[in-house]
Amino acid sequence: MTVPAVTLPASSGRSAEAAADSILERQRARESSARTYARSFPIVPARAHGMTIEGTDGRRYLDCLSGAGTLALGHNHPVVREAIQRTLDSGAPLHVLDLATPEKDDFTDALFETLPTAFADRARVHFCGPAGTDAVEAALKLMQTATGRRGVLAFTGAYHGMTAGALAATGSVAVKEPVPGGGAAGGEVTRLPYPYAYRCPFGVGGERGAELAATYTERLLADPSGGVVRPAAMILEAVQGEGGAVPAPDGWLREMRRITRERDIPLIVDEVQTGVGRTGAYWAVEHSGIVPDAMVMSKAVGGGLPLAVIVYDREYDGWLPGAHTGTFRGNTLAMAAGAATLRYVRREGLAERAATVGARMSARLDGLRSELPLIGDVRGRGLMIGVEVVDPEGPLDSCGSRPVAPELAARVQEGCLRRGLILELGGRFGSTVRLLPPLVITDEETESVLERLTDAIAEAFSYGAAGRAA
Numbered sequence: 001m002t003v004p005a006v007t008l009p010a011s012s013g014r015s016a017e018a019a020a021d022s023i024l025e026r027q028r029a030r031e032s033s034a035r036t037y038a039r040s041f042p043i044v045p046a047r048a049h050g051m052t053i054e055g056t057d058g059r060r061y062l063d064c065l066s067g068a069g070t071l072a073l074g075h076n077h078p079v080v081r082e083a084i085q086r087t088l089d090s091g092a093p094l095h096v097l098d099l100a101t102p103e104k105d106d107f108t109d110a111l112f113e114t115l116p117t118a119f120a121d122r123a124r125v126h127f128c129g130p131a132g133t134d135a136v137e138a139a140l141k142l143m144q145t146a147t148g149r150r151g152v153l154a155f156t157g158a159y160h161g162m163t164a165g166a167l168a169a170t171g172s173v174a175v176k177e178p179v180p181g182g183g184a185a186g187g188e189v190t191r192l193p194y195p196y197a198y199r200c201p202f203g204v205g206g207e208r209g210a211e212l213a214a215t216y217t218e219r220l221l222a223d224p225s226g227g228v229v230r231p232a233a234m235i236l237e238a239v240q241g242e243g244g245a246v247p248a249p250d251g252w253l254r255e256m257r258r259i260t261r262e263r264d265i266p267l268i269v270d271e272v273q274t275g276v277g278r279t280g281a282y283w284a285v286e287h288s289g290i291v292p293d294a295m296v297m298s299k300a301v302g303g304g305l306p307l308a309v310i311v312y313d314r315e316y317d318g319w320l321p322g323a324h325t326g327t328f329r330g331n332t333l334a335m336a337a338g339a340a341t342l343r344y345v346r347r348e349g350l351a352e353r354a355a356t357v358g359a360r361m362s363a364r365l366d367g368l369r370s371e372l373p374l375i376g377d378v379r380g381r382g383l384m385i386g387v388e389v390v391d392p393e394g395p396l397d398s399c400g401s402r403p404v405a406p407e408l409a410a411r412v413q414e415g416c417l418r419r420g421l422i423l424e425l426g427g428r429f430g431s432t433v434r435l436l437p438p439l440v441i442t443d444e445e446t447e448s449v450l451e452r453l454t455d456a457i458a459e460a461f462s463y464g465a466a467g468r469a470a
């Protein structure tokens with residue numbers, strides 16, 4: 001670990017812990033009750049480097065959350081710092097709306113170099129407001145404008161963001177239910193089944209489940225009494241992130257491409273979390289070879305700073321000047337940090353490394369299932385890994401899966417934090433432990449993550465077993 005030694009506000013020991021506690025206390029008192037990660041991780045980060053975060057109390061953690069998948073190169077990577085420093089030193093304006101700048105030009109070059117050729121050749125880019133959800137809104141609006149249609153096809157388990165249109169397309173009932181109309185303000189959404197072998201919507205699992213999901217979609221759209229007016233777009237994730245690291249089979253994705261193309265429905269692939277090497281390919285669409293009509297990008301494309309874009313086929317470029325504006329579309333530092341990150345990931349073959357390390361981690365975790373049967377399923381793609389935690393003695397369903405065990409999953413997460421490992425829960429009922437380490441994770445760090453996670457799972461298993469015996 002190479003975090004440079006600097007003096008902390010309270011350097012160590014009890015006084016440092018007390019200082020951290022009072023910061024946490026003030027946050028609890030003053031911030032919104034929607035605080036999220038801060039609830040599971042009551043730590044006060046002071047410095048970070050690579051995949052290590054150090055708290056103001058001097059405790060160190062391996063960060064397998066990476067800013068929810070934003071930090072492809074981990075914290076404070078030298079190429080990102082150098083790009084930011086160089087831009088600051090150059091005196092470039094830090095905010096320019098959507099004016100042309102050398103940094104934007106360079107970012108666009110770097111981005112287009114990474115795109116599948118068939119897509120890049122016909123691509124247009126639109127810089128959106130800075131968050132992933134802004135880019136999702138832009139993509140939906142673009143396709144509504146281009147097609148003159150309104151509705152959207154979206155999937156069970158999907159996560160697209162928290163603003164109206166993105167929330168409407170999102171699957172999570174928990175975030176929609178408290179909003180009157182359940183997020184309906186974002187427009188009419190037809191919910192389709194996403195292939196999820198372990199909790200198959202058709203109760204069969206495996207390839208057959210994915211085939212049925214495709215057949216259902218095709219027949220519903222073809223049915224003149226199916227109730228679905230031809231929509232403006234279909235939006236999907238090639239690997240569902242917040243949904244629990246659920247990868248769609250390549251064959252199913254190709255079916256979605258065929259079905260949408262045959263019906264003249266634009267296909268939007270949301271690569272906000274899967275992009276920039278995370279899944280073992282630069283863009284997750286490359287695994288299946290599909291060419292979408294639009295891709296939504298954020299998180300890692302800004303090198304850790306806020307940046308979001310949509311890239312789409314020029315055929316859909318029907319917006320009038322000013323049709324989709326926004327103040328924060330010209331973040332020069334994010335463009336410089338993003339261009340440096342995009343190029344580094346390509347130059348260093350980090351997508352390939354994500355594929356190799358991810359396969360190793362997944363295989364090791366999968367190998368623990370017989371010994372630690374609260375591991376119900378290990379899945380994902382590249383360094384986007386999910387471990388679904390189940391009740392090891394619950395009844396098997398028709399797919400051979402056991403019931404979710406969110407309390408045990410929370411115990412695993414808490415046990416990991418005690419061991420100095422930060423990782424997030426996601427998926428149905430928050431029962432999937434999610435690993436999103438930076439793509440630069442070393443072999444040594446990989447081993448530490450696996451060791452700490454295995455110990456925490458074993459501890460939760462013993463706790464569960466003790467509870468059952470009592």
Ligand SMILES: Cc1ncc(COP(=O)(O)O)c(C=O)c1O
Binds near residue numbers: 130
């Ligand atoms: C696939 C996907 N789309 C959209 C978003 C929304 O991005 P943001 O949180 O930056 O609005 C997320 C966030 O996790 C995401 O995973």
